[in-house]
Amino acid sequence: MTGKTISEKILSLKSRSDARAGDLVVCDVDCALGTDGSTPMALDYFERMGGRTVRHPDRIVLALDHYVPPSSEKTQQLHHLMQGFAATHAITLHEAGEGIGHQLIVETGRALPGSLVVGADSHAVTYGALNSFATGIGSSDLAAILLTGQIWLRVPHSIRVTLTGRLPAGVYPKDIALALAGRLKADGAAYQALEFAGEGVASLDLEDRLVLSNLAVEMGAKNGIFPADAKTDAYLRGRTERRYRAVTADPDAAYVQEVVLDLGALVPQVALPHLVDQVVALDTVAGTPVQMVFLGTCTGGRLRDFHQARDVLVAGGGVAPGVQLVVTPASREVLEAMQADGTYDDYVRLGATFVPPGCGACCGTCGEIPGDGVNVVSTANRNFKGRMGNGAASIYLASPASCAAAAVSGMIGKPS
C-alpha cells in the first residue's frame, strides 16, 4: 500500500476512515460558507428538507458579498432573509461591505491547516493555500450541512504541481496560476486535487499562495492545496486561538500526474477573452487597446495586489485618458490597511472609482458594468462572455502589475 496525499489524509481524518483516492466518504465539515449568491436557495432547500435547527451553527459563516451594495429591493430582500436566519440560529454573518466571503474565511482564521472547509461558491478552493481541504459546493449541499454537519465527497486523485526556482522581477503569482491554467486547460484537473510542492513554495507568501489555490477551480480542480509552513503559522497568528496540525503528504504518496513549473523561467501571462485557459505570454497581445481596468476580487484584491499595481501606476505617471480604473478591496481589513498606509489616497489621486469591499464588478451582479465593445483588463479569475454583466465586452485576465501597466498606456503591455 502506498502512502497518502494531503487530500487523502485530511479526508481520512474527517471521515474517520482509511480514505483513498476514488473512495466515497461522509465527512464532518469544520466550516461552511454561504454567500448571498447561494444561501437564499440553501435556506429554501433546508426548509423543504424539514430542517428546524442547524446542527453546528458555530461551523457556519454567512457573507453578504455578491450584491454590495444591494442595489435593488430583490437583493435587499435576500440580505434580510439571511440576516433573519443568522439571528435565529446564532450564526456568524458578515454584513455587506465587510468583504468577500472567501477573504473573510481566511482573515478570520476559519480555514486552518488540516481542516475541511467548504463554501457554496466555486472559489472556496482559495483556502487550500492554508493547507485546508477546501472546495466549492452548491446550495443543496450547504442545506444538508446545515441539517447534518456533514457532506459526502469522492476522495480525489491528486496532481502534484512542483514549483522550482523563484519568480523574476515583474512576474507575479497570477502569472504562475495563468501559466498553469494554460497548461492544464479548463478541465485538466477535473474531479482531481492540485497539490503544490517543491522548493518554490517557500518563496511564495501566504497571500501569493491564495492566488494559486483560487485559480485551481478554473482548471476543474476539486481543491488546490499547499503544505503548511512557518509562513502559514505567521499568517494565522492573532487570527485564531484554535490549535491545528498541518498535514503533509507521505513521501510515497501516489499521484496521477506530475507538473513541474520553473518559476524562474516565467514571463507575464494573460488569459484572452472568453476562456481562462486561453493563456498567452502578455507580449504576444501587446498593443491591444484597453478602456477599463479592474483591480479587485478574491484573486487580486488584497493589499499587496494594490501595492504592486499602485507602484506601476505612479511610476508610469497615472491613468491614460479614456481608461476607467475600478478598485474593489477584497475586504474591509484590506481597505483599512490601504487607508492606513496611504495606498487609498494614492488611488483616489489616480482617479480610481471605488466599489465597497465585495465581489464588485467581477460577476456583473454589482459594481461597474463595462460598455459594448470595451476591452477590460482585470485581476479577476474569470473572463467568460458576459461575466461582468455585458456580453459585448471582452475581458483579459492578468496580474495586478500588468493590469496597472494597461491603465497607464491604455493598451496591453509590459510595465515600463
Added chain:
Amino acid sequence: MSAPRLMGRARLFGDDVNTDYIISSTRKRESLDPDVLRHYLFEGLDPAFAASIAPGDVVVAGKNFGCGSAMEVAVTAILGGGIQAVLARSFSRTYYRNAINNGLLPLICDTSRIREGDRLQVGGGPDMAVENCTTGERLTPGALPPIMLNILAAGGLVPYMRQHGSFVV
C-alpha cells in the same frame, strides 16, 4: 435501481459551457424561480433555445459542462424548462453534484457522434444506457456509486434527507 426512461430529442452544445451561459447570473439577481428562469436558458448562446424546448429534450454537450460558478439555478432552470437529463463528455464537479442533488440525470459518455435532433432514449436499465434511435448507436455511461444513485432515486437531496435525515453510505 434503474433510472426512469426518457425519450426525446438531442439538443447540442459545445465544450466548456459554463453556468453563466446556461443561465446568466444577472437573471438570478431578479428571480430564483425556475419557472421564470427557464425563459432565459442558454440565451447568450442561442436566444431561440428557451422557446424551442419540447418535453423530453435532452441536453448534449462536450467536455466540462457546467464549469465556472457553482450556482445551482443552472440546474434548477434546466429542470424548470422540462429537461431531465444532460449527456456530456465530462462535467464540472459542482454542476455534477448539483444535478444529482436535484434529480437531473447527469450522464458521462462519448457524445461526439450525437447530432442535433437525434432521437435519444435515456436510462430505463441499471446501466443507464443511452440509445441513439436515429443512428442505432448505444452508449454506456459508467455506473454511478450507490450514494449518488440513492439520491437520484429519491428524487434529489431534499426527499433523500426527508427519508434518511443523514447521509447513508
